[in-house]
Amino acid sequence: GAGVSQSPSNKVTEKGKDVELRCDPISGHTALYWYRQSLGQGLEFLIYFQGNSAPDKSGLPSDRFSAERTGGSVSTLTIQRTQQEDSAVYLCASSQTKTGGGKNEQFFGPGTRLTVL
């Protein structure tokens, strides 16, 4: 079946602009995660959704970052007033977890490469 998809695959924006990144999880997966991969910081957790709720948003780096999930499916990560340090690959993952306690496999999408000029 289809895996996790993300759009756009590449996004170039100017400093100060807002961007929206989209994630379509695997059908039926209740858990959805956003991570960021950058040269300086490696792979960092941003936020975790269970259904439409976000019980863990501890990794969001500032209030310029927000995310939502609707219908227990698609998620959007929004970055307002982008800065050059926001340049990174943003990865989305999903899993079947309801009460997995952290043991379930997370399936990753190909990522969105964001470049802030």
Add this chain to the structure above:
Amino acid sequence: AQSVTQLGSHVSVSEGALVLLRCNYSSSVPPYLFWYVQYPNQGLQLLLKYTSAATLVKGINGFEAEFKKSETSFHLTKPSAHMSDAAEYFCAATYFGNEKLTFGTGTRLTIIP
């Protein structure tokens, strides 16, 4: 804070030689542990995971890893390297029942023909 340490950001091995990629975790309570592989311009793919069942875990593509509590380690091995194994490998953990993955800094594996 809990962490995952990967020793060696770059590892080179000859084709057919043993692959050994090192991973250590930081807590006294063993986490769940994962090895992921990332090929260029692709997402992460799970190789194998440890969830407190067998300490020797076998994964895809001939990889395996052994959980050693006494050493807080979860090293990844493959007996005979293949050119197609060239990629970046990430060790990751989930701690105390949390869902978020904590990643190591990654090891880039190069295979020498």
